[in-house]
Amino acid sequence: MSVGGPRRELWPAALVYDGLGTPRRDAAVLVQVAPEPARVVVVGRASELRAAYPAATERPPVVVIAPAPVNAHTHLDLSDLPLTKGSYGAFVRAVIAHARAGGRGLAAAERGIRALKAAGVATVGDIVTDEAVLARLLEDRELSGVAYWEVLGPDPADAEARFAEAVAVVERHRPRERPGGVRLGLSPHTPHTVSAPLLQRLAGYAAAHRLPLQIHVAEDPGELELHARGTGSLREAMGPFLAAFRPSGATPVRYLDDLGVLAARPTLVHAIHVDDDDVRRLQRAGCAVVHCPRSNALLECGTFPWARYARFGVTVGLGTDSLGSSPSLSPVDExxxxxxxxxxxxxxxQLVWAAVKGGHRALGGAAPRVVRGGEAALLRSWPEPAPWPPAVGAGTVGDVPSAPA
Ligand SMILES: [Zn+2]
Structure with a gap:
């Protein structure tokens, strides 16, 4: 090789994902680092590339080289909510009190956006409750993904009014969408905090206007009893807010299917308490699921049935949920x-695939594919994830600050 000619590096990792197929084990990326910009020459087995390109300078190995991971579910405007460990019911009460005290809004979301970008995230699925935050996300030049406007309304008598309000928000903000930027979506909160007619109106509207949907479902174990019999811990935790809720007798996922909501292909968040029939239904409908393991653990919601979803071939992405129930907004930590x-x-x-491709699919987008000659900057060496569960003593979970001061 002549001086000033092309210079090559070998980037080895335990897992390498270029956006094609599945991530490869014990692989490496051969990168032409000069002349700039650095470009991918080939991806292959580390041992074979080492033998074939002995002149390439080898970087120290890392755990994962892949495109930037996606945070497919968070609530940036809850970035000032202190990390709340305990039951889901207690968490919901903490969120309501925090919102009433004015803690939810643009200033909190700005801190969340900074934390998100500092974690290397460029694609996000965010649940939004403030129009200033909606405008902020739709106009961000560095982010893509979906800003889902959250809709609540458990009383069927209010369905038309709540629907009209949601449509008005969509119509006000849709002109802010830009190609390649954050898209506008809708998030009917849960199958029990949004009445059946409102769920149907929102799903129909989203399908007709090509708006992505995200719904929290089967997060807390009490949701099963609530839908089956109208009783249980969730009914007690949410009290009069659910006065108008009438149980269908079905599981939450089947209830959404029976209402026709799954036909709008919502992305379902958490979806922990599901049986084979539920998973088959959402797989047939083409719904993706977002898995938030740290929030699920801290709110004592149970363990996501990863193997069941894998068996049915359901697309799973990873999300952090908010800083109120997760120590960071990093999908690498997730x-x-x-x-x-x-x-x-x-x-x-498969977990790397979920963090990249699964996340993009859950948000209705496409993951980058880094083919031969592609820009190497699209491939990142992921940092070491934060330990999980966090070490007790060296700052227990309850002591983790919710946002930088
Ligand atoms: Zn959430």
Whole structure:
């Protein structure tokens, strides 16, 4: 090789994902680093590339080289909510009190956006409750993904009024969408905090106007009893707010299917308490699911049935949920937690796939594919995930600050 000619580096990792197929184990990326910009020459087995390109300078190995991971579900405007450990019911009460005290809004979302970008996230699914935050996200030049306007309305008598309000928000903000930027979506909160007629109106409107949907479902174990019999811990935790709720007798996922809501292909968030029939229904409908393992653990919601979803071939993405129930907004940390939570029942290569491609699909977008000659900057060396569960003593979970001061 002549001086000043092309210079090559070998980037090895335990898992390499270029956006095609599934992530490869013990692989490496051969990168032409000069002349700039750095470009991918080939991706392959580390041992074979080492033998074939002995002149390439080798970087120290890392755990994952892949496109930037996606945070497919968060609530940026809850970035000032202190991390709340305990039951889901207690968490919901904390969120309501925090919102009433004025803690939810643009200033909190700005801190969340900074934390998100600092974690290397460029694609996000955010649940939005403030129009200033909606405008802010739709106009952000560095982010893509979906800003989902959240809709609540458990009383069927209010369905038309709540629907008209949501449509007005969509019509006000849709002109802010830009190609490649954040898209506008809708998030009917849950199948119990949004009445059946409102769920149907929102789903029909979203399908007709090509708006992505995200719905929290089957997060707390009490949701099953609430839908089956109208009783249980969730009914007690939410009190009069659910006065108008009438149980269908079905599981929450089947209820959404029976209402026709799954036909609008909502992305379902959490979806922990599901049986085979539920998973088959959402797989047939083409729904993706977002898995938030750290929030699920801290709010005592149970363990996501990773193997069941894998068996049915459902697309799963990773999300952090808000800083109120997660120590960071980093999907790499979520990936680390998922590895710890699922152990041998989840293939780490599939978890990388979930954090990248699964997240993009859950938000209705496409993951970058880094083909030969593609820009190497699209491939990132993921940092070491934060330990999970966090070490007790060296700042227990309850002591983790919710946002930088
Ligand atoms: Zn959430």
């Amino acid at each position: 990936f680390g937690a998922a590895r710890a939570v699922h152990g041998a029942s989840a293939d780490p290569a």
